[in-house]
Amino acid sequence: HRVARFEESVEIVAGLLRDGDAHVDGTHWSAVDAELVLAPDVHRRPPIVVAAGGPRTMRVAARFGDAWNGFVPTDPAATVPTDLLSLLDRTCEDVGRDPSTIARTVDLGVDSLDVRGARGRSVEMLGKLGELGIDEARCYVPCDPTHASRIEAIEALAELAGSI
Numbered sequence: 001h002r003v004a005r006f007e008e009s010v011e012i013v014a015g016l017l018r019d020g021d022a023h024v025d026g027t028h029w030s031a032v033d034a035e036l037v038l039a040p041d042v043h044r045r046p047p048i049v050v051a052a053g054g055p056r057t058m059r060v061a062a063r064f065g066d067a068w069n070g071f072v073p074t075d076p077a078a079t080v081p082t083d084l085l086s087l088l089d090r091t092c093e094d095v096g097r098d099p100s101t102i103a104r105t106v107d108l109g110v111d112s113l114d115v116r117g118a119r120g121r122s123v124e125m126l127g128k129l130g131e132l133g134i135d136e137a138r139c140y141v142p143c144d145p146t147h148a149s150r151i152e153a154i155e156a157l158a159e160l161a162g163s164i
Contacts, residue, residue: 003056004028010050014064017045049105053084055091062091067103067135074109076124081106081132105136110157119156 008026012034015022020039022031040046050061051069061068070084085104092099106129110122122139129137139161141153 001028003060006057007060010048010060010064014048017048018042047103049103052088055087058087058091059095061088062095062097062102065102067105069105069107071107072125072129074118074122074125076121076128081129081134085132103135104133105138106134107138107140110139110141 004026005028008024008029011026012022012024012029012031015024015031016034016036017040020036022034024031047066048064049067049069050057050065051071052058052061053070058068068088070081072078072081072084088102088104089099092102108122108125108129110118126137126139139157141157
């Protein structure tokens with residue numbers, strides 16, 4: 001039920017943002033003749049980014065998303081990125097969409113403080129993502145919740161980004 005509810009809600013939001021109106025009489029959500037009165041300019045509307053990792057949510061991304069988002073491990077040997085991108089491409093083709101028309105974004109946990117040599121793996125993984133055609137990688141830096149450790153992690157991430 002969660003994916004079905006999610007799909008209906010994304011369909012409603014996509015209709016409102018793209019066309020200014022939506023007509024969805026779903027099982028979980030309904031928007032009958034809904035109208036977005038203050039609709040954004042078509043060239044300045046927020047993009048619809050759908051996070052998806054499985055076949056059903058990937059179909060939602062392919063049908064309604066301006067961009068797809070996935071989570072990948074900080075392991076350059078992992079096949080997760082290529083597996084997800086292959087699923088995205090196949091799903092786009094299944095719904096009649098050109099796979100090149102959807103932006104590709106990922107979330108990546110980065111150990112900027114180099115615990116057990118992770119910094120090198122992070123750099124290698126970010127390079128691999130670039131080679132795979134990822135448009136945007138959002139890096140999450142885990143750290144202790146103190147101000148000093150956050151500053152240290154951000155500085156280390158900036159150094160990491162500068163080495164790519």
